[in-house]
Amino acid sequence: MGGIGAALVVFLAALVAIGVAQWVWAVTGERDLTVPERVPFAGGVEPEFHAWNRFHIRYYAMALLFLAFDMEMVFMYPWAVVFVKEGLLALIEMLMFILILIVGMVYAWREKSFEWA
Amino acid sequence: MTAFGILVQVTALLSGGAYVLVVADRLMSGTGSVRTALAYPVRRLSFLLLQPATTTERPDFEAWILGPALLMALAAVGAVAVPIAGPSAGGDIDAGLVLFGAAMLIVLVAVFIFGWGPNSVLPMIGGYRMAAMVLSVGIPFSLVVLTTAIPAESLSVGMIVEAQSSLWFVIVQPLGLPIYLVTAAAIAFWGPFDLPEGADLAGGVVAEASGLRLATWRFARAALMVTLSLMGQAVFLGGYLGPVLPGWLWTIVKTLVLLVLLALAGRTIARMRVQTFVWFGWVVLLPLALVDVFVSGWLAL
Amino acid sequence: MGLRARLAHLAKTGDVPVFVVVGGGYRSAVHRLRLVEGISIVASPRHASVLLIAGALTNDATGTVSHVHDQMAGPRVTVAWGHPEPSVIPVQTTVNGDVTEVATTIRRLFHDVLSGAVAPEQPLLPDVDAVEWRGVGPYGHGGAGMTGGTPYGRPLALRAPARDNLELDQLPVTVGPWFTGFPPGLALRISLQGDVAQAVEVAPTNLIQAGPAGLFTRALSEPTPIRDLEMARARHHIEWMADTLEIAGVDRLAVRADRIAGMISPGEVDPVERLVKAVRRSLLRLMTLRNVGVLPGEIDLAGLGPVVRATGVADDRRREEQAYRDLGFEPVTHSGGDAWARFSQRAAEAVQALDLAGRAGDTRAFGNGEVEAPDGLHRMGEPDPANRLVSILETVLIGSEWGDLVTTIQSLDIDMETVSVGTPAP
Known part of the structure; x- marks a missing residue:
């Protein structure tokens, strides 16, 4: 088993340990709670509605911008490894790519996508 | 090193680091002596273990439990990628940087479902704030970490540490560490960027959490801070490299330096507004991170 | 010594998490309480073990204070400080002295409730569902409409036009009067669309009884x-x-x-x-x-x-x-x-x-x-x-x-x- 196998073991061990501990705590402790004890806290008044709703994420334009840059990150991981070997060409290629994306960022900034209230 | 050995090592590192962080944070919060601060983590944990369970009237039971578990798992898996004592010790992974980067961005999911779980309005707003934050700093964070891979010509953290044998990257890439620390604090929703847990939301994502649920969440977040400091020292401060002392001790010393630095900032700088933060991430941090990538790339040629 | 007793022994020397309901004339006093080492004033009752009612409240406060009391994770104890009898909810002890005295009392009660010398308080409000379960599936899905039914009796958020002309969910929530981000006693009914307030209404309140003339x-x-x-x-x-x-x-x-x-x-x-x-x-x-x-x-x-x-x-x-x-x-x-x-x-x-x-x-x-x-x-x-x-x-x-x-x-x-x-x- 290589390093990735060990990482998987650690990941699952942490997930299961913390998850099971909480699960046991919750199912054994929650049984006896009364209705008022379960009311969500908002300062002492009962809520009229469920909190879950179709939440208006006003930064959606920014989230789309993130997608564009995140795709670019996918290319950058292999790019970083071969960068020194490929030399100046790799630098210029990536610079062009980034500059196009940066134009998108500047446009989003101008359109006030980073503020919403 | 076996998988079990790595598990023990990661557990010890994260628990020890979390203890130091909680003590440092307690000292920074204003009241109390060093003596009480040293005993604080143990006393606090004992109390939380004694607290009866609470829940809300219609929670998403599974999501609420998964939140802390996932946060802990991500913190732990991120720590696996960092070699502690030397190039081959500590399960060095070929593409450790990719594993680390992926794990740190998924923290968003852990925080979001933890805020979503209780079906209560204040935690829910906290969860959505975390989304805004991580989407804003995810790119600069990944970029500055990735930049350290350019001179090393490898995504393995061990190789990146070895590449610093003549000069640490904190000097070669001066923009790297400052941007890393700011974005790392945001990803661990710590310090001036603890928006999902802000006092203006009565605790935000933890407003409905008590007892063991709160204890696991706090521990997982402290562990996440340790993982972020651990990676920070490996890629910027030369990791286990150093004179006289053994490598693992250097790792611990450097990790603690970064941890204490973050703890100091946490309670002395005012919390940033979420909109200012989004602006700051895109308009300030992202261009700076790109400058870091290309200037460092140019210098590496 | 069992594990429980051992944990209690460790916990009782630690910080006491206190949720404070601040009434008339006691805002300044609560500031001084914050300086006492070992007392930690928390923002959510879910983190608290002690409920402190400081200063005078009107009888209208009984409902909201009872809610906060029941929401406390516990083990619960309630202390009144400068709060006239009869108090708005039943309390363990009433203190009329200075900040040192109330801090000592809080710490003593915390000790006692953790070690079992004092029984933790039971919830005050009746264990009755205010809203009837009418959903079909475990999350209330499966009825009529997009999200189906009325989960757990409470309705889902309303739809309302946003400021950018989108028809979206609007969630009216009443926050306060004991939400620590607001001045004590202030409750607002806020219509939230996402994290933005679309409409704000001051909820009718008259909870705080004015202290002695300043x-x-x-x-x-x-x-x-x-x-x-x-x-x-x-x-x-x-x-x-x-x-x-x-x-x-x-x-x-x-x-x-x-x-x-x-x-x-x-x-x-x-x-x-x-x-x-x-x-x-x-x-x-x-x-x-x-x-x-x-x-x-x-x-x-x-x-x-x-x-x-x-x-x-x-x-x-x-x-x-x-x-x-x-x-x-x-x-x-x-x-x-x-x-x-x-x-x-x-x-x-x-x-x-x-x-x-x-x-x-x-x-x-x-x-x-x-x-x-x-x-x-x-x-x-x-x-x-x-x-x-x-x-x-x-x-x-x-x-x-x-x-x-x-x-x-x-x-x-x-x-x-x-x-x-x-x-x-x-």
């Missing part, structure tokens, strides 16, 4: 030493700064402000000036307050004290007092009218007040039916400025992101003691 109220009818008035003003502003710093997450400076508020003396402006410098270094302006809560020009702010002076208008009743004029008093003003201007304004007024107190000697002022109090102009027989501040909230807060909304309310310094809005909720 110095500024007495100064309405009798000339009062300037030294006392200005010391009280300085303390008020410094404690307000502590609250602001607390909400902004700068706990260290909040504690420092509380400490300074407890030991100021006439003429000693140094500690406050150093505090203000530290606040500047904490980047409070850049990070949190700048351009937040700017008051629209059409609102009449006359007589609102630091709030109006932070818009650049030198509106101050003290100018018309001969005694103040003899001291060379000139009102401080700041421009901008945002939360930072109000912070700088109050900081500067605290310094000015200490300076005036140091030079005032035994001179007296006011006593003719009008007083410039820390929150603005008080007139005999007229409602306090807090009433007007509450009434402008509904316009000022619309369109604010949640954090800015809390910052704005905090920056206005509203004291609900003398405010009553409509008929109290049942």
Whole structure:
């Protein structure tokens, strides 16, 4: 088993340990709670509605911008490894790519996508 | 090193680091002596273990439990990628940087479902704030970490540490560490960027959490801070490299330096507004991170 | 010794998590309680073990305080501090002494409830479902409509047009009166679309019973030493700064402000000036307050004290007092009218007040039916400025992101003691 196998073991061990501990705590402790004890806290008044709703994420334009840059990150991981070997060409290629994306960022900034209230 | 050995090592590192962080944070919060601060983590944990369970009237039971578990798992898996004592010790992974980067961005999911779980309005707003934050700093964070891979010509953290044998990257890439620390604090929703847990939301994502649920969440977040400091020292401060002392001790010393630095900032700088933060991430941090990538790339040629 | 007893033994020497319901005349006292080592004042009852009812409340408060009591994770105990009998909810002990006495009592009860000497309190409200379960599946899905049915009896959010002409969910929530981000006693019904307030309505409340008449109220009818008035003003502003710093997450400076508020003396402006410098270094302006809560020009702010002076208008009743004029008093003003201007304004007024107190000697002022109090102009027989501040909230807060909304309310310094809005909720 290589390093990735060990990482998987650690990941699952942490997930299961913390998850099971909480699960046991919750199912054994929650049984006896009364209705008022379960009311969500908002300062002492009962809520009229469920909190879950179709939440208006006003930064959606920014989230789309993130997608564009995140795709670019996918290319950058292999790019970083071969960068020194490929030399100046790799630098210029990536610079062009980034500059196009940066134009998108500047446009989003101008359109006030980073503020919403 | 076996998988079990790595598990023990990661557990010890994260628990020890979390203890130091909680003590440092307690000292920074204003009241109390060093003596009480040293005993604080143990006393606090004992109390939380004694607290009866609470829940809300219609929670998403599974999501609420998964939140802390996932946060802990991500913190732990991120720590696996960092070699502690030397190039081959500590399960060095070929593409450790990719594993680390992926794990740190998924923290968003852990925080979001933890805020979503209780079906209560204040935690829910906290969860959505975390989304805004991580989407804003995810790119600069990944970029500055990735930049350290350019001179090393490898995504393995061990190789990146070895590449610093003549000069640490904190000097070669001066923009790297400052941007890393700011974005790392945001990803661990710590310090001036603890928006999902802000006092203006009565605790935000933890407003409905008590007892063991709160204890696991706090521990997982402290562990996440340790993982972020651990990676920070490996890629910027030369990791286990150093004179006289053994490598693992250097790792611990450097990790603690970064941890204490973050703890100091946490309670002395005012919390940033979420909109200012989004602006700051895109308009300030992202261009700076790109400058870091290309200037460092140019210098590496 | 079993595991439980061992944990209890460790836990009882640790911090006591206290949720405080602040009633009439006890805001200042709670600031001093915050300085006691080993008492940790928490923002959510889910984190608390002790419920402290400080100061006087009206009988209307019973419902909301009971809710908070039941929401506490426990093991629960309730302490009343300066709260007249009969208290709004049953309590373990009533304390009428100073902060040391209440801290000792809280710690003793915490010990006892953890070690089992005192039984934890049972929930107060009846175990009855207020709303009937009508859903089909485990999450109420499967009925009619998009999300189906009415999960757990509570309806889902309403739809309403957003400011950008999208038809989206709007969630009305009532926050307060014991939400720590708001002044104690203030409850707002906020229609949230995402994290932005689309509409704000002040919920009818009359929960806090005013404490004994303060110095500024007495100064309405009798000339009062300037030294006392200005010391009280300085303390008020410094404690307000502590609250602001607390909400902004700068706990260290909040504690420092509380400490300074407890030991100021006439003429000693140094500690406050150093505090203000530290606040500047904490980047409070850049990070949190700048351009937040700017008051629209059409609102009449006359007589609102630091709030109006932070818009650049030198509106101050003290100018018309001969005694103040003899001291060379000139009102401080700041421009901008945002939360930072109000912070700088109050900081500067605290310094000015200490300076005036140091030079005032035994001179007296006011006593003719009008007083410039820390929150603005008080007139005999007229409602306090807090009433007007509450009434402008509904316009000022619309369109604010949640954090800015809390910052704005905090920056206005509203004291609900003398405010009553409509008929109290049942």
